[in-house]
Amino acid sequence: MSTQSDAGIPLLHAPDGKGYKLLELPPELLALLESDNPPVLTLEASTNxxxxxxGSQSWGLRQKNTSNALMLLQPSKTPTSxxxxxxxxxxxxxTMHDTIELVPETSTAAAPVARGKWHEKFARGR
Structure with missing residues (x-):
């Protein structure tokens, strides 16, 4: 009968109290940031x-929930005694359950005009 004396790698749950968010970068923005002259990025508010x-490019920040949690790990040294x-x-x-994705935004795109949708007519009458 075989036995295993190796207990494996110890894993401790030690949340540090900081709120982490993962930002998913589109390939074109990643290329800009890795270039010899990376651009200045600004964060601005919009209606959506x-x-x-x-510069002339803009990306909207959208939260994506994931079904699988992602754990952020760091090395530790645990004294046995x-x-x-x-x-x-x-x-x-x-432990993170969502990521932030960047969706390209067009400044010239106007919101479509809602016409004759039954739920909009119903909501106005209530």
Whole structure:
């Protein structure tokens, strides 16, 4: 009968209290940021969402929920006792259930005019 004496890698749950968000960059923005002369980015408000702008380009920030959680890990050294050498392990400092994606925005696109939709007519009469 075989036995396993290796306990594996210790994993501790140690949230650091910071609110982390992952930002998914479109390929064209990533190329701009990795270029020799990266642009200045600004964050501005709009009627629909926040906008990330770089020169004439702009992207709307949208939150995407995910069904699988993503854990943010960092290395840790956990002492097994006060006299022993610390054992290498991992700490889960945050768990994220959503990401922020950047959607290209066009400044010239106007909102479509709503015409004759039954739910809009119903809502006005209430």
């Amino acid at each position: 969402s926040a906008l990330l702008k770089s 006060s006299t022993e050498i610390p054992e290498a392990g991992l700490e889960a400092i945050a």
